[in-house]
Amino acid sequence: MPTLVVLFLVAGWPLLRTLWFSFTDTSLSDLKGGQFVGVDNFFYLFEDSTWRQSFKNTVIFAAISVSLETIFGLIIALVLNAHFKGRGWLRTAVLIPWAIPTIISAKMWGWILHDVYGVLNEILIFCHIIKEPLAWTASPKLAMVSVVLVDVWKTTPFMALLLLAGLQLLPQECFEAARVDGIHPLRVFWRVTLPLLKPAITVAVIFRSLDALRIFDLIYVLTSGSVETVSMSVYARQQLFDFQSVGIGSAAATLLFFIISLATLGFLMTGGLKQDK
Amino acid sequence: MRSKFYTPFLYLLSALIIIVCVFPFYWAIVSSLKTGSDLFKVEFWPAHLTFSNFIEIFKEQPFGHNILNSVFVAVGTVSISLMLAITASYALGRVRFRGRSALLLSILSISMFPQVAILSGMFELIRTLGLYNNLLGLIFSYMTFTLPFTTWILTTFMKQLPKEIEEAAIIDGASTLTICTKIFLPLLWPALVTTGLLAFIAAWNEFLYALTLTVESQSRTIPVAIALMTGASEFELPWGKIMAASVVVTLPLIVLVLIFQRRIVSGLTAGAVKG
Numbered sequence: 001m002p003t004l005v006v007l008f009l010v011a012g013w014p015l016l017r018t019l020w021f022s023f024t025d026t027s028l029s030d031l032k033g034g035q036f037v038g039v040d041n042f043f044y045l046f047e048d049s050t051w052r053q054s055f056k057n058t059v060i061f062a063a064i065s066v067s068l069e070t071i072f073g074l075i076i077a078l079v080l081n082a083h084f085k086g087r088g089w090l091r092t093a094v095l096i097p098w099a100i101p102t103i104i105s106a107k108m109w110g111w112i113l114h115d116v117y118g119v120l121n122e123i124l125i126f127c128h129i130i131k132e133p134l135a136w137t138a139s140p141k142l143a144m145v146s147v148v149l150v151d152v153w154k155t156t157p158f159m160a161l162l163l164l165a166g167l168q169l170l171p172q173e174c175f176e177a178a179r180v181d182g183i184h185p186l187r188v189f190w191r192v193t194l195p196l197l198k199p200a201i202t203v204a205v206i207f208r209s210l211d212a213l214r215i216f217d218l219i220y221v222l223t224s225g226s227v228e229t230v231s232m233s234v235y236a237r238q239q240l241f242d243f244q245s246v247g248i249g250s251a252a253a254t255l256l257f258f259i260i261s262l263a264t265l266g267f268l269m270t271g272g273l274k275q276d277k
Numbered sequence: 278m279r280s281k282f283y284t285p286f287l288y289l290l291s292a293l294i295i296i297v298c299v300f301p302f303y304w305a306i307v308s309s310l311k312t313g314s315d316l317f318k319v320e321f322w323p324a325h326l327t328f329s330n331f332i333e334i335f336k337e338q339p340f341g342h343n344i345l346n347s348v349f350v351a352v353g354t355v356s357i358s359l360m361l362a363i364t365a366s367y368a369l370g371r372v373r374f375r376g377r378s379a380l381l382l383s384i385l386s387i388s389m390f391p392q393v394a395i396l397s398g399m400f401e402l403i404r405t406l407g408l409y410n411n412l413l414g415l416i417f418s419y420m421t422f423t424l425p426f427t428t429w430i431l432t433t434f435m436k437q438l439p440k441e442i443e444e445a446a447i448i449d450g451a452s453t454l455t456i457c458t459k460i461f462l463p464l465l466w467p468a469l470v471t472t473g474l475l476a477f478i479a480a481w482n483e484f485l486y487a488l489t490l491t492v493e494s495q496s497r498t499i500p501v502a503i504a505l506m507t508g509a510s511e512f513e514l515p516w517g518k519i520m521a522a523s524v525v526v527t528l529p530l531i532v533l534v535l536i537f538q539r540r541i542v543s544g545l546t547a548g549a550v551k552g
Contacts, residue, residue: 003365004365006361010399010420010424014399014402015398021398079294082287084288090291093294094294095535096298096302096534097298098534099530099531101482101526103503104500105301109301117516119304153301165542213391214393216393236396240397253391253397257391260389260390
């Protein structure tokens with residue numbers, strides 16, 4: 001099959017080369033001249049405070065943003081699933097953040113969050129929520145908040161669509177029975193909708209978590225990869241191209257690859273166990 | 278619907294969601310129509326409309342060139358990956374062989390692994406092939422993420438087609454190639470549009486490879502061009518122009534999405550939920 005050959009060529013081979021590079025001291029200017037150095041690069045990473053920071057950042061980012069996206073996505077999916085006039089408008093509006101390229105949404109939000117001229121500061125001051133403008137993307141405390149905010153804005157629609165598809169597959173009989181019995185809608189939600197929707201939620205959360213763990217472009221553009229927000233992908237690319245050290249960069253990339261593989265396995269195991277019950 | 282309190286609440290919530298979704302894009306449009314010191318005033322509709330930002334991005338920057346680059350790369354990626362994915366999905370969706378589901382799973386897993394994990398290997402490969410700073414190199418590298426998911430989605434669609442049609446064709450003596458082109462292709466047409474559109478958007482939006490594998494501003498794609506756009510001095514970003522460029526690039530994408538929204542929703546969910 002030609003597809004398999006192409007896939008091996010474009011994905012398999014570079015992956016193997018990256019793996020090899022991670023055990024060498026190759027530099028960017030001389031790709032052929034690397035010497036085998038064993039696991040030195042990995043020890044370097046574990047001792048580098050920036051890498052540890054990037055690990056922490058990525059995990060925190062993924063956990064917070066995926067949880068928020070699940071909650072908001074579920075709310076939007078429930079609203080979209082209700083029958084009312086103008087539902088089409090809502091679905092159209094929800095697709096807009098999804099369609100906007102990540103780089104562009106990062107730039108748009110960069111402008112909205114601008115510390116001096118940004119409209120968000122203006123609105124918050126007008127509503128007396130804050131007293132003076134905040135440096136959303138530049139200050140160490142708020143930079144991560146901004147990244148999470150933009151990511152949630154950008155990817156909640158995707159989550160909502162996945163959950164909506166799950167909602168529409170649910171058997172209608174259960175809801176009719178609940179309505180006939182006169183059970184309160186909130187109780188129906190907790191006791192009927194949520195348990196039935198669990199498989200769909202699991203799949204959506206897995207997809208989004210794996211995606212969030214490899215985040216690169218948003219952080220690269222919004223906060224220029226500052227130490228407070230640096231993710232594992234951003235760190236690896238910095239090592240590779242800004243510091244020209246292909247060995248360490250490849251080691252960081254390989255490590256990320258293994259972390260994501262482990263996460264996938266973990267998700268599959270827990271997800272599979274739950275389905276057996 | 279259910280109670281008198283419920284319906285207004287639903288509308289209020291919908292309005293809130295719509296505002297949050299649309300406002301950033303609206304704000305980008307408003308900002309792109311302002312220049313000079315007007316840009317730094319907060320007004321929800323510009324007092325002095327001007328299109329100078331739009332004119333300048335095409336005159337001062339190679340932005341027209343960047344758009345052509347993006348179109349070329351995205352169209353190339355979509356056509357090649359669709360061609361390959363059709364043959365692959367035929368085999369995966371129709372022909373029974375051992376290890377089929379394992380193969381399908383490993384193809385899917387390629388689309389989930391981090392792009393940065395193959396970045397240095399890809400860089401070396403592109404260098405060796407002499408495709409560095411070349412748009413063909415970008416198309417080549419984009420196969421890593423478009424090929425797995427086009428194959429995956431098309432396989433799901435392929436499995437849904439009734440088997441009887443294929444059997445009838447075999448009895449009538451049609452060859453595998455004829456079955457593929459004369460029977461499956463017309464039936465798969467909607468699926469191809471959906472998958473192609475998703476692949477197009479993915480290729481159009483890609484940033485990491487485009488940033489790494491091109492150097493000259495002439496050969497950049499749009500996301501890289503916008504991300505690296507600078508003004509007169511290094512510390513003064515030309516926000517008006519950046520917003521103008523963002524609007525130019527996003528508008529056709531949004532129109533596309535609005536036209537095909539039903540198809541996109543079905544494609545996204547076919548790839549994920551049924552998997």
